Amino acid sequence: MENPKYLLSLVGKHRRILFLSLIISGIMSILGILIPYFAKAQIDQLQFKYTNIWFFSTSSLLVFFIWLGLPFLIELLRNIFLKRLEQKISLKLTFASTRHIRELVWEKFRFMDGSFFENNASRRIIGMVIRSDNIIKDSLYVASRILNSVVLIIVAIPVLGAIGWQLVAITFFSVFISSIISVFDQKREALYQAIRDRSFDAYSQIDSLLTYNYRDARALGAVNSLENKYDKVTYKQYLVEKEGQSQRHFYQSSDNFIRELLALAVNLVAGYWVISKGYSLGTFTLVVAYTMQLSRSFRDLTDLVRTSMEMDLRITQLKFFLNLRPRLVFSNKTEEIIEPPKQVSIVDGYFGYTGYGREEKAYLEMILERSRRFITRYGHNGLGWQLKGLIEEMEKLEKPTQVLKGIDFHLNRGEIVALLGRNGVGKTTITNVLMHIYELDRGKILIDNRPINDFEHQSLLQQFAVIQQFPIILWGISIRENLNVGINKEVSDDEIWKQLKIVGLSDKIKELPKGLDTIMGDEINLSGGQNQLLVIARVFLQQRPFIIFDEGMSNLDAEHEMNIVKLLKTQAKHSGVLFITHRITAARHADRIVVIDQGKISQEGTHTSLVKKDGIYKHFWNLQVVS
Numbered sequence: 001m002e003n004p005k006y007l008l009s010l011v012g013k014h015r016r017i018l019f020l021s022l023i024i025s026g027i028m029s030i031l032g033i034l035i036p037y038f039a040k041a042q043i044d045q046l047q048f049k050y051t052n053i054w055f056f057s058t059s060s061l062l063v064f065f066i067w068l069g070l071p072f073l074i075e076l077l078r079n080i081f082l083k084r085l086e087q088k089i090s091l092k093l094t095f096a097s098t099r100h101i102r103e104l105v106w107e108k109f110r111f112m113d114g115s116f117f118e119n120n121a122s123r124r125i126i127g128m129v130i131r132s133d134n135i136i137k138d139s140l141y142v143a144s145r146i147l148n149s150v151v152l153i154i155v156a157i158p159v160l161g162a163i164g165w166q167l168v169a170i171t172f173f174s175v176f177i178s179s180i181i182s183v184f185d186q187k188r189e190a191l192y193q194a195i196r197d198r199s200f201d202a203y204s205q206i207d208s209l210l211t212y213n214y215r216d217a218r219a220l221g222a223v224n225s226l227e228n229k230y231d232k233v234t235y236k237q238y239l240v241e242k243e244g245q246s247q248r249h250f251y252q253s254s255d256n257f258i259r260e261l262l263a264l265a266v267n268l269v270a271g272y273w274v275i276s277k278g279y280s281l282g283t284f285t286l287v288v289a290y291t292m293q294l295s296r297s298f299r300d301l302t303d304l305v306r307t308s309m310e311m312d313l314r315i316t317q318l319k320f321f322l323n324l325r326p327r328l329v330f331s332n333k334t335e336e337i338i339e340p341p342k343q344v345s346i347v348d349g350y351f352g353y354t355g356y357g358r359e360e361k362a363y364l365e366m367i368l369e370r371s372r373r374f375i376t377r378y379g380h381n382g383l384g385w386q387l388k389g390l391i392e393e394m395e396k397l398e399k400p401t402q403v404l405k406g407i408d409f410h411l412n413r414g415e416i417v418a419l420l421g422r423n424g425v426g427k428t429t430i431t432n433v434l435m436h437i438y439e440l441d442r443g444k445i446l447i448d449n450r451p452i453n454d455f456e457h458q459s460l461l462q463q464f465a466v467i468q469q470f471p472i473i474l475w476g477i478s479i480r481e482n483l484n485v486g487i488n489k490e491v492s493d494d495e496i497w498k499q500l501k502i503v504g505l506s507d508k509i510k511e512l513p514k515g516l517d518t519i520m521g522d523e524i525n526l527s528g529g530q531n532q533l534l535v536i537a538r539v540f541l542q543q544r545p546f547i548i549f550d551e552g553m554s555n556l557d558a559e560h561e562m563n564i565v566k567l568l569k570t571q572a573k574h575s576g577v578l579f580i581t582h583r584i585t586a587a588r589h590a591d592r593i594v595v596i597d598q599g600k601i602s603q604e605g606t607h608t609s610l611v612k613k614d615g616i617y618k619h620f621w622n623l624q625v626v627s
């Protein structure tokens with residue numbers, strides 16, 4: 001009961017449209033149910049044999065024309081006017097609610113930290129919630145189907161009852177048997193789906209490995225074994241499909257046979273009543289038509305149980321996401337950064353990557369439980385992948401890894417700071433917390449002595465130009481657009497060429513027939529180092545107050561590296577540069593060198609001061625340079 005209410009809250013201010021849509025759908029159902037009644041009246045007229053229902057008499061000629069014309073008009077109204085109206089309203093509602101849900105989701109994204117976007121399991125959850133925006137549309141469908149059935153029962157049963165209670169009895173009997181058949185039908189289908197899904201999962205995994213990762217599989221020398229596996233799984237799938245098909249055919253034909261038999265029985269009984277009790281032929285058709293409508297509608301209802309369960313699951317998932325604890329904290333009133341800041345610092349910072357909190361874990365467990373129930377009853381039906389994502393999420397709920405343990409660090413505009421330390425010591429983590437991509441557990445991040453939470457995030461991120469170990473290239477767009485991205489002002493081609501020349505990439509790009517309009521990835525593939533140079537050019541064009549090089553030079557040759565270090569020095573006139581490197585030859589040029597160890601700063605100073613002291617820096621220097 002909780003979820004339908006929640007769903008209604010998602011419809012928000014569009015509730016009126018929702019109800020209007022349901023009303024129209026209800027009217028259409030009623031009109032549809034009246035049609036067999038009119039058919040009866042027509043036949044009765046033609047037969048000149050009348051059965052009165054309540055106070056309606058079907059005897060005069062005028063009435064005959066009314067019986068003929070009215071259903072025609074009603075069908076016109078229903079199929080042309082009302083149908084179009086319903087479509088229009090439902091489209092409008094879908095559009096509005098989709099937008100509304102998307103907004104909620106995007107708003108939630110703003111508060112999620114880096115790890116949420118980084119791992120595959122979350123990506124699945126993201127995919128799931130992004131797609132959940134059609135739940136309103138689907139639930140509208142479910143609601144109108146239920147409404148239809150209810151209306152049918154309310155209208156058809158009394159009409160039949162007015163003629164004779166036996167008619168109601170035979171109808172119910174037939175509907176009852178047909179519903180039982182449907183339930184068994186679904187159970188079997190679920191069993192078959194479950195087996196099929198399992199083999200399909202295996203198949204699609206190997207399939208994607210072979211299609212998308214063929215190159216890598218080949219490089220690993222694994223193509224043959226994969227191909228063999230592929231063959232085996234495909235064959236297994238074939239067998240499952242074959243077995244399933246023959247089973248299905250057998251059951252479906254027996255189902256159909258029983259249904260036909262049932263219809264025959266109804267026809268016979270009703271026919272007998274026509275003769276023995278003097279019912280009209282019209283009444284006969286009425287009974288047959290209503291029995292069929294009711295059977296179909298009950299079959300629909302059993303199907304709807306499944307759909308509603310699936311809907312329930314999807315709503316729960318969406319709710320789970322929207323209820324996630326915000327990972328990033330912002331002040332009540334955040335500000336845009338207008339003046340370029342002078343300093344960014346961490347004061348006594350503690351940070352660990354965490355899994356989910358206790359409430360979220362409980363919520364996830366509930367979803368998982370429901371998903372399992374659903375799957376055992378109805379098979380995977382595409383839910384398999386989502387469930388897998390959830391299970392992966394659960395497995396991630398491990399103890400947090402503490403990375404920063406009392407760090408004090410600052411970066412001023414106008415200086416170059418090199419950050420050194422062993423792999424996994426937390427260097428990248430420091431840059432992430434500085435940019436508020438993660439929230440510290442304890443301590444503060446300050447921008448010009450003000451808490452980082454006071455600033456609007458996009459505007460904060462625009463203060464940093466970043467080069468990561470794997471440079472961010474936007475594939476499928478031109479070199480020019482790649483260089484312009486994130487720059488709010490117009491950048492002339494002259495400026496672009498100048499920067500390309502400075503980083504040493506202009507000759508390469510001048511060679512290209514389309515120059516700056518060359519599409520990255522489609523029309524040109526640059527080397528790893530050239531990609532880095534391109535991103536470095538972008539960073540220089542961006543002219544942001546702080547530049548972060550996270551191993552941004554790892555792919556550069558010695559000559560380019562030296563060139564970039566020199567460039568950084570010129571940049572440091574107006575920007576603060578933080579560069580993370582494992583190469584001491586580059587680090588030594590920094591104004592200040594900071595060495596991180598065991599979650600803290602272990603050494604700090606200039607190259608000349610640090611090589612003299614025992615410690616990690618001297619150790620690295622000896623390893624890399626002296627020996």
Ligand SMILES: Nc1ncnc2c1ncn2[C@@H]1O[C@H](COP(=O)(O)OP(=O)(O)OP(=O)(O)O)[C@@H](O)[C@H]1O
Nearest residue numbers: 115118353401403422423424425426427428429430
């Ligand atoms: N998203 C994440 N979720 C959980 N743990 C993480 C995540 N990112 C990093 N870690 C862990 O935090 C620690 C610090 O990682 P970080 O990337 O900051 O190291 P680093 O100093 O940059 O290392 P490297 O020199 O290899 O780049 C590592 O032990 C790593 O396994």
Ligand SMILES: [Mg+2]
Nearest residue numbers: 427428429550
């Ligand atoms: Mg790193």
